Amino acid sequence: MSNLNDNDSSPPLEPALPELLVDQHVKYIQALDTKKNDLEYWLTEHLRVNGLYWGSTALHILGHPDALDKEQIVDYLVKCQHEDGGIGGHIDHDPHILSTLSAVQVLITYDRLDAINVDKVVDYVVSLQNDDGSFSGDSWGETDTRFIFCAVMCLSLLKRLDDKRVDLQKTIDYIVRCRNFDGGFGNSPGGESHAAQVYVCVGTLTILGALHHVDADQLGWWLSERQLKSGGLNGRPEKLEDVCYSWWVLSSLSMLKRRHWIDAPKLTRFILESQDTETGGIADRPGNIPDVFHTNFGICGLSLLGHPGLVAVDPVYCMPRHVIQRIGLHSDKH
């Protein structure tokens, strides 16, 4: 930098943009599975398969696809599949749609779908559809628009949306019933609009080619209102900003082709400032303790923002775009 003008009217200089700490994040994720002496490791046992998805996706987007032992991951996921086809959150845990989708995503990313019984996974997903078109999370019945998206994404990734046993028109109708007066979506009909529920509903409609049910201008405005002065995004009005909403909000805006409605440089800065410069990893907001969930959604958010040096992420499937292209699902719609 040369000659800075000593001009009183120039705006105050912002502090330099922090760097993306690629190597530290890679080491942070690699070390996660070795922390068996931490209480946290045991308390998150039921999220182990989800954790693998968050960690391996972040590593792929960071451009380090080989940082984890692929064969070990595949062996582990195979052990999590049950007789009914569903996949549990860990060995000996009951199957659930959340962990089933995570496992399918990881196996496709590593191109090892052949390791599990795909027909049975489809049987399991199909068995979770309810009469009203929604899907339950497991055989015990909790219903939420999150589970609909997981089921539809799973069938889409496995190229089984044409399975005659599911009625996807009913699913679309159900999602439309979850739409609110502000243009957003909730977890069930009448549930308050919430950015993460918006992502799953808009994602479902995108995959099912039914995005015309969304008023993109109205919802785009609601989503862009989620940006706060810090640059970070929140999930509902009057709530705090959080790095994971970088994904839920930004991916939804991408699907609605309105990503430019928010201030990208400010969001980039917010995510980068939430990095832990000592341990690696990204926290929910600057100064907090990092975790693998926020690390993944922070990095995927940066990828959607076009941050240099990152592999492109697909805004619908939250997987590397080249993987989605490889299996022939990518379209230029978003």
Add this chain to the structure above:
Amino acid sequence: MDEVPFYEKPEWADVVPIPQDDGPNPLVPIAYTKDYSTTMDYFRAICRSEEQSERALELTKIVIEMCPSHYTVWHCRQRLLKALNKDLTDELEWIKWMSSENPKSYQIWHHRQVLVDHISSVLLPASSATSETASSLITAPTIPYHELPESQQKAARDMVKVELDFIATALEEDSKNYHAWSYRQWVLTHFGQGPWWEEELSYIDGLLELDVRNNSAWNQRFYIVSTGPQGFTEEIVRREIEILHRAKHPLSEVKEFCEGLVSRTQANFSPFLHSTLLDIYEQEAKEQKKAESLSKAKSEAALLAEKIDPIRKKYWNWKKTQLNSITVEA
């Protein structure tokens, strides 16, 4: 907590714990971690043998209290409660305590819903038909409240009251708890078109009185108005618009109250009180162009900077310089 862990008691001696099968790494023997993993070893053993007993039920409680989001344990517990024909009222009491400790656990709220669904299905007949008067938002089977005999209507009202009071307690802690609101909508709808729909409006009024920006309460208001027994009539729309006008309180409304508080020594040092007064005087100066209001605003800023909130001295001094841009009549 017991001094002796359950697995060292004689009644557990016959169970062979099943250790976790994920690699040869031995645990670092931190007391709590070891306790947790041993507990899980016993839980795995009970699951595999599908044991239906009091001790199995008790074990699920121990595991849940250690890790309430472990969903497999909850399912196991539901199976056991049913198999052992347990009194679910006791279970509801325990859930009340658990949810106050873990207000954001999906599993706890879902468990409560499963229990209440079960209790109500025993006490009351379910209707598989969708209620005629309900809007298209409701499609799940609900209880035909108005077709029930009075004794059953009373049972329904009592159950709804217990549930709504329980949820209200959670909302006192966090008025935007998404789980609590979702469950509240389920309760209102599940028991049919009873008097609680009308009462819900005054409950929401109270919340909006406390915080007019409570978006969850506004959402609930929309839900009640649009799906309630009366439907979305023109009269109701007019009433709602009237309420929106009333919801806008001018800041000046609290001026007298705040000025009164300053005279009380217990409140006089509060930064919130003085920053509210600053806002009130600033607004007055802008709207009425009174020199007196502006000078009061400046002295509040000075007071905050020097005495009441010096940690944010720079902010309050900046605020004071901002006040200089307000033009008032001499």
